[in-house]
Each structure stands twice: as C-alpha cells, then as structure tokens.
C-alpha cells in the first residue's frame with residue numbers, strides 16, 4: 001500500500017481525465033473505499049452508496065447520458081455565461097444547445113473503472129431546506145466521501161475526476177443502474193492510472209479565500 005505524505009496528497013490531487021491502460025485492481029479499489037468510508041456525514045447516518053462499474057457497455061451508456069448536460073455546459077460557456085449556474089437563466093436556445101458537438105472521448109469510457117456515488121436522501125439532514133435558495137447542505141453528507149475517494153486514490157498512485165454532467169439525466173441513470181427512488185446520484189468518478197500527474201495545481205491563495213471575523217474583514221494572512 002503506497003503511503004504518501006498527507007501534505008503531498010492534499011496539495012496534488014488534481015482532476016485526472018486521461019488514463020493509461022493499467023488496471024485498477026479490486027484490492028486497491030477496496031482499500032481506497034476502506035479509507036474513504038471514514039468521511040463524515042450529517043448525524044453520521046452514512047447514507048452513501050458507491051456502485052463500482054467496470055462493464056464497458058454500461059460506461060458507454062453513462063458517457064452518452066452525460067452528453068445533454070455537457071452540451072448545455074459548452075453552449076453557455078461559448079455564450080459567455082456561467083454554465084448551469086442556478087442564479088443565472090440559461091440564455092442559449094434549445095436548438096443551439098442541441099447542435100453542440102461533444103467530444104466522444106470521455107473519461108467515463110476510458111478509465112478502467114467508474115464509481116457512481118449516490119446518497120440516500122431519506123437519511124440526510126438538510127438544514128437549508130426552507131431557505132429561498134438552492135440547497136447545498138444535503139450534498140455535504142456525500143461530497144466529503146467523494147473527495148476522500150479521490151484523495152485515497154491519489155495516495156495509491158491513481159487519479160480520477162469528480163464529474164456531475166450525467167446528473168442532468170438522473171432518472172435515466174437510476175433506471176440503468178437500478179438505483180432506488182430515494183437516492184440521488186451525487187457524482188461519477190472515473191478512476192485509473194493518470195497518464196501524467198500534475199504536481200502544481202492552480203488554486204487561490206489563503207488570503208483570497210479567508211477573512212478575519214467578517215466576510216468583509218481583512219484577508220486572513222499572517
């Protein structure tokens with residue numbers, strides 16, 4: 001079992017979308033999940049479920065189901081919009097979106113394994129459910145698990161990417177994989193050996209993302 005320095009793992013887990021032909025054996029994947037399961041969830045209800053998809057046909061279907069979401073994403077980007085942003089209406093018409101060509105090469109097809117991570121909505125606590133804004137708290141009971149999978153994979157010399165485009169077609173994904181009614185699909189994680197490992201990620205410095213005492217307080221910096 002590869003063990004990296006924690007600081008190296010957390011600072012170098014970037015999005016991996018290109019994979020070598022190396023397999024990701026079940027034993028390694030089990031270890032990755034065995035580490036990731038220590039992530040937190042609201043009330044420790046642990047409503048997460050990961051489906052390990054290796055079947056190429058199923059992965060192909062998942063890649064197809066990601067296309068409509070990706071089309072709108074690309075169309076809005078081209079139109080200078082924030083793609084799929086909940087605060088901004090989509091200004092691109094349906095015909096333009098439908099005409100967008102999405103590259104057929106997809107990490108969902110090319111990775112040796114895809115994890116479909118779901119969360120049981122019947123056990124999440126969503127303290128923001130009555131607010132007049134899009135919910136984010138329910139996701140907090142699943143994304144720590146998702147991110148821990150990516151960190152644990154990095155620690156083993158593997159990589160992956162958190163993808164969500166397919167969720168725009170969630171009913172069809174649920175039908176394809178037999179996912180129960182109360183579950184939501186949170187992410188698809190293609191995982192494998194990275195073709196190249198980035199070691200320097202582009203991220204904002206602490207002083208840009210943290211302030212003292214108030215949102216408009218001084219930048220947090222020593």
Ligand SMILES: Cc1cc2nc3c(=O)[nH]c(=O)nc-3n(C[C@H](O)[C@H](O)[C@H](O)COP(=O)(O)O)c2cc1C
Pocket residue numbers: 013014015016017161162163164165166201202
């Ligand atoms: C909520 C969320 C959704 C994402 N959805 C997708 C996706 O659908 N497809 C994709 O290729 N990457 C997706 N990503 C990956 C991001 O693009 C990536 O983490 C970010 O650009 C940083 O890339 P880097 O680690 O290479 O710097 C998603 C990431 C997050 C956190």
